[in-house]
Amino acid sequence: MTSSPLTTKPTDLSKEGAKFYLSPQLFAEAFPFHIVFNRNLEILQVGEVLQRVCPKLLVGDRLNDHLRVMRPSVAVDFEIFQKRSRSVFLLEFLHHDLQLKGQMSYDDTQDVIFFLCSIWVTDVSDLAPLGVKFKDFPIHDSICDFLVLLQVRSTALADTQRLTTELTHKQVQLEQALASQAQLAQTAKTQARELEHALKDLQSTQAQLVQTEKMSSLGQLVAGVAHEINNPANFIHGNLTYVHEYVENLLTLVEAYQEEYPQSSEGIQSLIEDIDLNFLKIDITKVLNSMQVGSERISDIVKSLRIFSRLDEAECKEIDLHEGIDSTLMILRNRLRGRSNHVEIQVIREYGLLPTVECYAGQLNQVFMNILSNAIDALDDFNEKRTQAETLLNPSYIRIRTEVFDDNWVCIRISDNGPGISPAICSKLFDPFFTTKPVGRGTGLGLSISHQVVVNRHCGRLYCHSEEGHGAEFVIEIPLRQLAYEDKRILLTNKY
Numbered sequence: 398m399t400s401s402p403l404t405t406k407p408t409d410l411s412k413e414g415a416k417f418y419l420s421p422q423l424f425a426e427a428f429p430f431h432i433v434f435n436r437n438l439e440i441l442q443v444g445e446v447l448q449r450v451c452p453k454l455l456v457g458d459r460l461n462d463h464l465r466v467m468r469p470s471v472a473v474d475f476e477i478f479q480k481r482s483r484s485v486f487l488l489e490f491l492h493h494d495l496q497l498k499g500q501m502s503y504d505d506t507q508d509v510i511f512f513l514c515s516i517w518v519t520d521v522s523d524l525a526p527l528g529v530k531f532k533d534f535p536i537h538d539s540i541c542d543f544l545v546l547l548q549v550r551s552t553a554l555a556d557t558q559r560l561t562t563e564l565t566h567k568q569v570q571l572e573q574a575l576a577s578q579a580q581l582a583q584t585a586k587t588q589a590r591e592l593e594h595a596l597k598d599l600q601s602t603q604a605q606l607v608q609t610e611k612m613s614s615l616g617q618l619v620a621g622v623a624h625e626i627n628n629p630a631n632f633i634h635g636n637l638t639y640v641h642e643y644v645e646n647l648l649t650l651v652e653a654y655q656e657e658y659p660q661s662s663e664g665i666q667s668l669i670e671d672i673d674l675n676f677l678k679i680d681i682t683k684v685l686n687s688m689q690v691g692s693e694r695i696s697d698i699v700k701s702l703r704i705f706s707r708l709d710e711a712e713c714k715e716i717d718l719h720e721g722i723d724s725t726l727m728i729l730r731n732r733l734r735g736r737s738n739h740v741e742i743q744v745i746r747e748y749g750l751l752p753t754v755e756c757y758a759g760q761l762n763q764v765f766m767n768i769l770s771n772a773i774d775a776l777d778d779f780n781e782k783r784t785q786a787e788t789l790l791n792p793s794y795i796r797i798r799t800e801v802f803d804d805n806w807v808c809i810r811i812s813d814n815g816p817g818i819s820p821a822i823c824s825k826l827f828d829p830f831f832t833t834k835p836v837g838r839g840t841g842l843g844l845s846i847s848h849q850v851v852v853n854r855h856c857g858r859l860y861c862h863s864e865e866g867h868g869a870e871f872v873i874e875i876p877l878r879q880l881a882y883e884d885k886r887i888l889l890t891n892k893y
């Protein structure tokens with residue numbers, strides 16, 4: 398306090414009626430910014446902190462020389478102040494930037510007013526220029542609380558700003574990490590795809606090698622057999638005409654002898670009876686005829702074997718497709734025939750009118766071979782599980798249909814009435830090494846190679862229709878003329 402302290406009058410603070418006085422020290426602590434003035438507006442006492450921050454000494458001066466009322470809008474007037482003890486007053490210093498906010502409390506015993514106030518600032522940063530610190534405010538001063546809140550808010554704001562910056566930074570880092578992760582994933586994906594392609598190419602090349610090896614050995618074997626049979630068959634076939642002629646001559650001679658010498662000797666007579674000359678004369682012609690038929694059939698077989706192997710025709714040539722199919726069927730004839738332990742498989746040929754087709758005959762024959770032997774395998778397996786009655790009721794067959802379509806394409810359909818193929822298997826049929834046959838019986842290459850031959854080599858299509866329990870149909874479609882597809886073929890062939 399700057400003058401002799403005016404203290405508050407006794408206050409009845411307890412229920413028992415005990416009186417408590419606010420000591421000057423406590424009063425100073427509770428109201429470090431107060432002003433006490435009398436009816437003449439003469440300032441009698443000023444709070445310690447307020448006096449410290451005010452450049453001029455206030456005590457002794459008049460209130461209206463230093464302050465004016467900002468709120469409520471009233472004049473600096475003792476009586477008005479006295480009446481409005483409930484109002485909140487905002488007073489402003491006339492000569493410097495300081496505002497005070499508080500209430501007017503009239504003390505009738507001393508006829509003075511206590512302006513119990515605090516300095517009024519709305520920003521924490523305004524405190525320092527005034528020379529005020531938080532500790533200068535009384536405890537629980539609402540303005541101090543407000544300032545603390547403001548400070549907390551601005552600290553929180555600063556923290557939030559810092560955190561936001563950090564977060565943005567982290568987000569950028571995260572985005573970069575995600576981008577590089579995505580890039581890595583993409584690279585990994587591309588590499589996986591490349592690997593998958595490489596593996597497929599490898600499998601395909603391997604399949605091709607195995608199949609080429611298999612088929613070329615088969616081709617060579619067939620060609621070898623055809624050649625070996627051809628020579629002796631030619632001897633027989635070529636000499637049969639002479640044999641025929643010689644036998645006829647001999648028989649004519651015998652007849653001439655018999656006419657000339659009807660009474661032959663006993664020895665000759667018994668020899669004639671022993672050899673049954675009359676039967677021999679009739680039968681020998683039949684024997685010779687059947688030998689003729691047999692040797693012609695051998696020639697046919699040799700021709701078919703040669704057509705099938707077509708070792709001499711590695712390039713694209715115009716051929717009769719039906720010849721190729723027939724030669725393949727000829728090779729498979731033994732597997733189609735009915736025997737004691739094997740049900741016959743009928744072959745139904747529904748050949749259309751086909752022109753010659755430009756193709757790689759040897760390779761296409763391999764395709765017919767693969768598809769036809771698959772059909773025979775399927776029918777054999779099926780028949781093993783069927784009763785005789787069932788096979789009689791529904792005999793096994795392979796149907797081959799050919800036709801020209803779209804003017805310049807040829808279609809060969811090879812169907813069977815075997816067990817058919819389940820949808821799960823259908824999607825894998827043309828994969829290299831896919832087989833449902835036991836080890837040793839199937840390599841799973843037939844269809845994948847056939848696919849390559851038809852699609853890549855002939856720019857055609859190979860697909861399968863099948864319904865489980867209702868047989869299967871393989872469809873080969875190739876263009877009649879290959880030259881038009883030369884570019885595409887080079888592209889496809891280079892792929893493998």
Ligand SMILES: Nc1ncnc2c1ncn2[C@@H]1O[C@H](COP(=O)(O)OP(=O)(O)OP(=O)(O)O)[C@@H](O)[C@H]1O
Pocket residue numbers: 767771772775813815816817818826831832833834838839840841842843844845868869
């Ligand atoms: N007509 C058919 N009826 C039923 N299943 C068939 C038929 N044709 C092919 N399949 C199925 O397709 C599979 C693959 O045939 P593919 O010719 O490629 O190989 P494979 O016959 O098993 O072995 P190989 O390499 O000796 O030909 C066969 O194992 C079989 O399950």
Ligand SMILES: [Mg+2]
Pocket residue numbers: 767770771839842843844
């Ligand atoms: Mg096969």
